[in-house]
Amino acid sequence: MTSGRAPIDERTIDLVHRLRDDLRSAGFTVEALDDLWGTDAASALHRGERVPARRVLDARRAGHDPAADLASLAELFVLGLPVPEPEAADALPTLGVDGAVELALLTRDAAASARAGTTGDGASVRALLDLRPYAFVDALGDGHWWILSDLGEVALGHELGEQHVLGVGGASMTLSGLMLPTPARTVLDLGTGCGVQAIHASRFADRVVATDISERALHLAQLNVALNGIEGVEFRLGSLFEPVAGERFDRIVSNPPFVITPRVPGVPEYEYRDGGMVGDGIVEAVMRGAAEHLERGGIAQLLGNWEVRDDEDGLDRVRGWTGHLEHWIVEREVQRAAEYAETWIRDGGTRPGTPAFDRLYDAWLDDFERRGVREVGFGYVLLRRPAEETAPRLARVERLHGPLGSGGDAGGLGVHLAACLDAHDRQARLDDAALAALRLTVAGDVTEERHHWPGDEHPTAMLLRQGGGFGRVLSLDTGLAALVGACDGELPVSVIVAAIADLLEVDAAALAADLLPAVRALVDDGMLLLPTE
DSSP states (O other): OEEEEEOHHHHHHHHHHHHHHHHHHTOOHHHHHHHHHHHHHHHHHHTTHHHHHHHHHHHHHHHTTTTTTHHHHHHHHOOOOOEHHHHHHHHHHHHHHHHHHTTEEEEEEEHHHHHHHHHHHHHEEEEEEEEEEHHHHHHHHEEEEEEEOOOOHHTSSOEEEEEEOSSSSHHHHHHHHHHSSEEEEEEESSSSSHHHHHHTTTTEEEEEEEEEEEHHHHHHHHHHHHHHTTSEEEEESSSTTGGGTOOOEEEEEEOOBBBOOOTTTTTTTTTTTTTSSSSTTTHHHHHHGGGGEEEEEEEEEEEEEEEETTTTTTHHHHHHHOTTTTTEOOOOOOOOHHHHHHHHHHHTTTTSSHHHHHHHHHHHHHHHHHEEEEEEEEEEEEEEOOOTTSSSOOOOEEEOOOOOOEEEEEEEEHHHHHHHHHHHHHHHOOOOOOHSSSEEEEEEEEEEEEOOTTSSSSSSSEEEESSSOOEEEEEEEEEHHHHHHHOBSOOOHHHHHHHHHHHHHHHHHHHHHHHHHHHHHHHTTTTTTOOOO
């Protein structure tokens, strides 16, 4: 099924704009909430426990604290707890409780009112949606939005429904951080969910098309676009690339429902995470389909899981899905099959130690055994349609397990990726003589470490450490350490190599042949910088 998604009507837009005014007036921001309930309660919320935060909020509301309206909004929309209707009305003076009910944001909670023995003005209301602030930093600076999604497991008090629309989670933030911040005419957000990637893309794109198989997800995404005053986003209903058949884009971003779930009766299929295909077929389908929908030079970025089977390397399988596209595939972590099953069964709200958990566990392990899956990899995929048929091709497949760098990339990992792509394209067009003629500099986030045995004059190990980006750590030999140390933008690489060869009493041409490939790799990784064009 494919179609353009009809925009929300003018009445709904008016209500959403009223809601935005109230959220602004209350100061409903990430920073304000952290200050409101403090470090301990915030930590408990991250663990899925809301009692400490609820106690703080109840005390502020009962004491008519100046932040009482903010406390009411937080209790309603973040904790998912009922609030007396007069207090909700105070917190939403422009929208009003009636407007919030019309928007399907709140409902009058007769059960909670009955438990409290209240009626009329003392009735309670509760949220039908999760609404929370979201803060970010990208290449254009910092900012904040408000994001609507379905209530989570803590607020619901039970496991999620299969049509659940997820808010901003860890995977969402990972992809938005990876997103290249360079300008684009058109961007496709494939499987938009609550719309957060489309909203991020709108900051650097003239036009964004956001698709999803879920009508409910598209409705919430449209509300989020309106709530945050975003222009230039078009919504379409349908599966994978069907809604954009025959169209090409400068950029494609996708956080696909990549979780590997058994396709057998009795196993829940959550729209936000399960793609409905066997194994890692959804990631393969997105990667293979991207080729037909990218303009020349266009780039697709997605997250994914891939199976590591007994008879093959998982990254070799992923490489096979790239077709004629250039690619940069990074595996960030691997889970054993049993651990992976446990993670996603718990994610759906089924608790360990119950018969339901054991039944699902068996289904997952049976599914993995049928295909010989021993592990599941997770990582990032970047695909690019070559701008020119004769241009040097990008083809990187690597395992980078462990923490990312902690500095040097203001605006996210996407800034680093964009810089590395540009550096690769520039150096790949140079022959060795042209590369050796350049004056290179060491990136500002790169440091060198030397380790000695006590009393030894010469180091036993020399390491080059990247503070930002992927936080790479590379071993150096004497020649490469000397070359990197001399790259301060003053001397050409060829002069530095000649001086090192003279010092080490080796042939300069042979040393250059040994060092220049390493120089290219350091340029590709953003550790050595080319001169500004």
